[in-house]
Amino acid sequence: MIHYILRRTLIAIPTLLVISFIIFAILDLAPNDPTGNLPMTVPPEVRAKIRSSLGLDEPMHIRFGLWLVQFCVNEPLNILYEGFGISIGDAENRTRIISWSTRSPVVDLIIQRTPQTLWVVGLSYLFGILIAIPIGIVSAYRQYSWFDQVGTFISMVGFSVPTFFTGMVAIIIFSVQLRWFPMIYDTTLEVDSWQNFVSQVKQMIMPVAVLALYNASQLSRFMRASILDNLNLDYVRTARSKGLSERVVLLIHVLRNSLIPVVTLIALGIPTIFSGAIITEQIFRVNGLGQLLIIAIESADIPLVQTLTFIFAIMIVVFNLIADVVYGILDPRIRYE
Amino acid sequence: MKYIISTLLTLAIVVGIASTVQAKRGSDGQLNLVYWQAPSTMNPNLSGGTKELEASSVVLEPLGRYDETGNLLPWLAEEIPTVSNGGISKDLTTITWKIKKGIKWSDGSALTADDAVFTYEYCSNPDTGCTQSNYWSDIKSVTAVNSVTVKVEFTVPKPFPYAPFVGYNAPILQKAQFDGCQGAKAQECNKQNFYPIGTGPFKVVDFKPNDVIVFEANPNYRDASKPAFNKLVLKGGGDAVSAARAVLETGEMDYGWNLQVEPEILIQMEKAGKGKVVSAFGTSVERLMVNFTNPDPSLGDMRSEYVGGNNNRNSHPYLSDYNVRRALSLAIDRQVLVDAGYGKAGKIGCNVLPAPAIYASSANDECKTPNVAEANRLLDAAGWKRGSDGIRKKNGVRISILYQTSTNSVRQASQALIKEMWKQIGVETELRNLSASVFFGGDVGSPDTYQKFFTDIEMYTNNFSGTDPQTYMSNWTCKEMAQKSNKWGGNNMPRWCSPAYDALSAEMSVTSAMKDRIRLTKEMNDMLMEDYAMIPLIHRGDVSAHSNSISGVRMNPWDSELWNIADWTRK
């Protein structure tokens, strides 16, 4: 297993290089332009000057190389300097990756957005998992009972109705009609008192619930399918004939084996916390990393899109590895060597 | 007993009057604004988007600005310089501004003419990539005559010299703060770009780009009783409908900017009684651009290229026929378009230049009434006969229009309606919508930009800032045609060329008498409209909404909507 992990980690490096180059090429080829959002009154000579001040006059491989060096060398050194005070080389004048729309360092923007992303999207992922697993188990165990039918219907609606719709309905019911929760997320709210904690919970409930419903719907289907597959296997019959209680059979034997594919799914879904909740973030103005990405794409802000997408790519590669390793550990039948 | 009550009552009334008369700074608490496009910087010179201009306008101020009727008011200046008060030289090449005395920056230091000179140097430095540089064009020099007097010298005589230091596009930056941030260093100055020091009623306390900006009242603001709010929060993100909802239905926000939504949605939301929709009409006209050149894909490099001097040899197969253009315009019922997409925020537009009112021509008002019968008669008479599929053709050319615009639900509704209207006169239409960042992006490698105009008809809104139409009307001169040779950087999308029009435009640039400028503008407008170089549809207003508890809002289409935020109060 150690060999496998080492091998995968080594292969990850050229993989990521190729991925980052392909992403850069796609972004460069894409027909949108950073001056697209300027009003019509800005004349073309000014737009040309703006483009050249952003460095767009350089050929593609130079711009890519520059970004690569900045990402792999300058930014980590800068994190060491600002986070831990360790100064290597010329700490003050290091060129950092600059976003074209804000003209400020990209990494600062990412760090600024991470708290609300983790709070809202991360929590909803957690709740989604906590809801999906019991529902999946009960649905499978009592297949075709009323619980299963209702659960199936709710999950179908949950993932076939898009989040912009469920979010909007939630706002209309809970913010406009009932006046229970605010519809706009306040990112400047600091939780330093009980009052503020209650406010934070109130503004989080709707986006978290909407996202958790969406996540839980998908996960519960896989959980249910996995348990159904296992319920008919021989070892279950053996366990029952040995006289074990249904609870033990279900929760200790069947569940453990059924969780294996589901755990890998969960591990694979973690990168989507950071990139997948774009629409919900926009609706509630949570303004996390998903919203940052979509704004960057729409304003053709290549450094920001490139850096964000590359960070997602790193996370995908890392979590794929984690998922594979966990799968290999949990299921003794799997052999990677 | 009666005496006590009446005394108390009188006391209460007196105190009440006193407190309204002497409203104190910060007494009204927090004001919440929602801008569904979030500002990404506070420096208007580094990003020309309207959202950044609006956000920075509560901090940075110009010498003069426009009020809601289009009048030029002195703001940081003592008075507006004119030829009669000696502020503008007789040869129209110099304008001298006198700054009000005693104005302080929010950090306590004094505003001087050196700051004004520095602002010019900042934006005119070619390496800054300043997006407002056309407000600083044709300037020979800007000098500080003394600590409160600024002199601007132009390279050519300027009949209308109120571009530098006027409006929310050209406010004054503090030299002490921004020194060292000119040129290529502009993008390294985050602190300056995000927390600019200004003379306005608020100063920035927290700036999260593309998310939220928190301001507090400027302690050194020139009027001690203003602003009425001690904290201002400008939240961004989301879409226009939910922004309207936050102001009109839940009341979480006090002001929502740029609510481009269908009118019935706004009417429905206003029923909740919490807020009011306000609109103001500027110079924006939603119009159809007519392609006078041939966009056929099989032409390859010659698509939409104007060929051959004044004789357009690559002319459009059917749009170059005057009768077709006129018929297309006659068939459109513009009132339906207004009702479907704009409501109170739109009026029928029959001119490419609808405002200021003194320049508006009344020669084209025939377009207010559609006339399908006349359109059909025109086409029949011109030889465009209906084929077996109902679509008109002549000499093998079918009138089949490819009509593009940007992605926007109101625009798509207009497209669908116009398609049906054109079906009545035997014209076939294919609709296309493109993401705004592609359509307006100007990327030379993309075939879908509005400059390349590789379709037959395209629709978007154009306008101009300030009140002088000279630059705007010069957009349709022959040299402004967008072509491969100028990398499609021209402003004349229809590729319409008329020597007579060029002559009028040249004449206007050397005319200073107002009545002559008005006459020339109207003539140019009418020339464009009578030849159907563009088909105007709707005179669009800006639409915003504010809570009923806020008073003092004077919706301004000529400058920032927040231009008088210092005067806003909560009832």
Place this chain on the structure above:
Amino acid sequence: MWSTVFLILEFAMNENTQSTEIAGDEHFPTEELETLTQHRSLWGDVWRQFRKHKGAMMGVIVFIFITLMVSLGPLLHDIEPSAINFRERNFGPTLAHPLGTDNIGHDTLAQMLAGGQVSLAVGFSAMLIALLLGTLIGVLAGFFKSLDGPLMRLTDLFLALPILPLLLVIILLFRDTLRTLYGPEAGIFMLIVFVIGITSWMHTARIVRSDVLGIKEREFVIAAHSIGTRKRRIIFRHILPNILSPIMVSATLGIANAIITESALSFLGLGFPPDFPTWGRLLYDGANFIQITPARVIWPGLFIALTVLSVNYIGDGLRDALDPRLRG
């Protein structure tokens, strides 16, 4: 699709269709033996088991109903989907407009029927492409160790690609050629199905691969291997039928995903022209009008959910029917 064809061929070739005379004795009376030797094919068994599954039959009925409705409906309801009657906009349900109208006067029922054809076509085609690609890559990666590394890195690449810029590039490169060759609607249809297909296979591939890795080590596979069964037969005969479970779930999720993604693409201008109705687009366009004409939003949402539900139950039924442990 090919695997199913091969499955059918394999079973057909190996069916023992002879029914011979069998002599009975007191333990096995002749009548029972004769019933036992009646001709029973595998697919007959599958169909019998499927019929027993009430949910699956409901799913089939609902699905056939929806398909009939969108194909024959336009023949019965004679208003064109693109017809605009501006004076009758924002109507609720009336006799002339059974589902009401939208904000510029389109008839909602006509749009629903026309939109259904497109949505179902896009949903199924895109889902099939994604499913085939995902299963193919997942099986190859799980079964052949040498292909596992490269294929999984390919999956990582596709997972990491930013979808929107990728779409912009694809549209830029291919839209005009497809439009000239096949006309605007057919060209865009192919483009959208292709784009959704190649950007949604990754999830299926990963799950299929995990399952294949598990099944590969089971005793019956090792047994088949040891008697010299060829690899292709092992895949089609032993592995594929046992990984139907996640494939069916992916199919269901895939249709929903395809229908909604198509609407998001059209909304961004990367899909069908704006006046081309599809259920997803109707949902998107109608969302803001929910407080004015709720019918406009409820019907497309309901039908998308019903389509997904019916596919889900059919998938459930199929999986149960193909599971030899549950049958007979």
